[in-house]
Amino acid sequence: MSPQESRGLPGLTGVLVATGLVAAVAIAAGVRYAAVPPGGSSDAASPTAPANSGLERPRPPRPVTDVPDHATEEYGRRLVAQTVELIGPDHPDPARRFTGARLNCASCHLATGTDPGTLALLQTAEHYPRFSGRSGAMTDVEDRINECMQRSMNGKPLPLDSPEMIAMAAYLRSLGSRYEAMGASLKKADEPPAFKTPSRAADVPAGARVYVERCAACHGGDGLGLLATGDRAKGYLFPPLWGPDSFNDGAGMHRVLTAARFIKARMPLGEPTLTDDEAFDVAAFINSKPRPEMPNLHVDYPDRSTKPVDNPYGPFADDFPAEQHQYGPFPPIEAYYKSLKKTK
Ligand code: HEC
Numbered sequence: 412m413s414p415q416e417s418r419g420l421p422g423l424t425g426v427l428v429a430t431g432l433v434a435a436v437a438i439a440a441g442v443r444y445a446a447v448p449p450g451g452s453s454d455a456a457s458p459t460a461p462a463n464s465g466l467e468r469p470r471p472p473r474p475v476t477d478v479p480d481h482a483t484e485e486y487g488r489r490l491v492a493q494t495v496e497l498i499g500p501d502h503p504d505p506a507r508r509f510t511g512a513r514l515n516c517a518s519c520h521l522a523t524g525t526d527p528g529t530l531a532l533l534q535t536a537e538h539y540p541r542f543s544g545r546s547g548a549m550t551d552v553e554d555r556i557n558e559c560m561q562r563s564m565n566g567k568p569l570p571l572d573s574p575e576m577i578a579m580a581a582y583l584r585s586l587g588s589r590y591e592a593m594g595a596s597l598k599k600a601d602e603p604p605a606f607k608t609p610s611r612a613a614d615v616p617a618g619a620r621v622y623v624e625r626c627a628a629c630h631g632g633d634g635l636g637l638l639a640t641g642d643r644a645k646g647y648l649f650p651p652l653w654g655p656d657s658f659n660d661g662a663g664m665h666r667v668l669t670a671a672r673f674i675k676a677r678m679p680l681g682e683p684t685l686t687d688d689e690a691f692d693v694a695a696f697i698n699s700k701p702r703p704e705m706p707n708l709h710v711d712y713p714d715r716s717t718k719p720v721d722n723p724y725g726p727f728a729d730d731f732p733a734e735q736h737q738y739g740p741f742p743p744i745e746a747y748y749k750s751l752k753k754t755k
C-alpha cells in the first residue's frame with residue numbers, strides 16, 4: 412500500500428463513523444433562541460466552589476429583540492461542526508475571523524458533543540454556572556466557550572452578544588433536554604475502561620513509536636494533519652496534533668493526563684484500543700512538540716494550589732520540578748496536595 416492509501420483508508424472509515432453519528436443525531440433546524448439566564452440551580456457547581464465566593468457576575472437576561480434571526484440552535488451546531496469555515500482564520504471577512512487554530516470544536520468534542528463519554532457536551536448546561544479555578548471566578552457556558560476559543564482554538568473570545576456566541580450557547584443548552592430524552596443504553600458511553608495514571612513518568616520516545624504505529628496514518632508523520640481539500644479555509648479531514656494550526660499551550664489538551672484520557676477513550680478514531688501506558692506516552696509525545704503559545708499563562712489559577720497536577724506551566728504552589736508537572740510521575744504530586752488538604 413502506498414503511504415497515501417494507507418493514510419486514506421482508515422481515515423475514510425473514521426470519517427464515515429463520525430459523520431454518521433452527526434447525521435443520526437442532527438437536530439431540527441430553526442429553533443429560535445430566547446436568551447434565558449443559565450439553568451437555575453447551583454448544585455452542579457464545582458465541589459471546589461466556595462459556598463459564597465461573592466465572585467458571581469450577574470448577567471442581565473438579554474432582551475429577546477436583540478437576538479438576530481440566524482442565531483439558532485442549528486447555526487450553533489454548524490459552528491461546532493464547521494468552526495474553521497464559519498469563524499476561522501481564512502474567513503473572507505476579517506471581522507469574522509475568531510479562531511487561530513484550524514480545528515473545529517468537533518475535532519475534540521466528537522459528533523458535535525453528542526457522543527456520550529469523554530468530552531461529550533450533552534450535560535454541559537447542568538455544569539454551569541460554576542467556579543473555575545483557572546480564571547478564579549464564577550463562569551457560565553459562554554465563558555467556557557470562550558476559554559476553548561482562546562486556548563483549544565488559539566483564537567479570540569466571541570463577543571457575548573454576537574450571533575455566533577448566542578447560537579453556540581443555545582445549541583449546547585439544547586443538548587441537555589436531548590440527553591434527558593435518551594434511553595439508558597444510549598446514554599452509556601461506548602468506550603474502553605477509563606484511563607488510569609501510571610505511577611512512572613511518561614516516556615516520550617516510546618510515545619513516538621506509538622504515534623508512528625497508531626496515529627500517523629491519519630494525523631500525518633509530521634503531526635500536521637491532512638487538509639480536507641486543497642483549500643485550507645475548509646479545514647482538515649484529519650486535524651493537526653501540533654504546529655501552527657493546532658491548540659495552544661494553554662489548552663486542556665496540552666495537559667498530558669487530559670490528553671491521555673481523551674486518547675485512550677477515543678483514538679485511534681473508531682478503534683480505541685490503546686493501553687494506559689501507550690495513551691500516556693503518546694500524549695506526552697504530542698505535547699512535547701511545538702505549538703502556538705498563549706500569552707500571560709502565569710495569571711491562570713490565581714489560587715495556585717488549585718492547578719491540576721498535570722498543568723505544564725507555572726508558577727506552582729509546590730517544589731516539584733516543572734518537568735514533573737509536564738510528564739509525571741504524577742502520583743507524588745497528587746499525594747502532596749491530598750496531604751495538605753488533610754492538615755487543613
Ligand atoms: C483541542 C481540543 C478541543 C477543542 C478543539 C475544543 N475543546 Fe472544548 N474542551 C476541551 C477540553 C480538554 C475540555 C475540558 C474537559 C474537562 O475539563 O474535563 C473542554 C471543555 C469544554 C466545555 C465545558 C464542558 C462542560 O460540560 O463543562 C465546553 C462548553 C466546550 N469545551 C466548548 C467548546 C467549543 C464551543 C469549542 C469550539 C469553539 C471547543 N470546545 C473546542 C477540548 C477542546
Ligand code: HEC
Pocket residue numbers: 421422425426429514517518519521522621622625626627628629630648649650651652658664674678679680681685693694697
Ligand atoms: C482513523 C484515523 C485516525 C487515527 C488512526 C487517529 N486519529 Fe486522532 N482524530 C481523527 C479525526 C478524524 C479526529 C477529529 C474528530 C472528528 O472529526 O470526528 C481526530 C482527533 C484527534 C485529537 C483531537 C483534535 C486535535 O487535532 O488535537 C487528538 C488529540 C487525536 N486525534 C489524537 C490521536 C492519537 C494520539 C492517535 C493515535 C493513538 C490518533 N489520534 C489516531 C482521526 C484519527
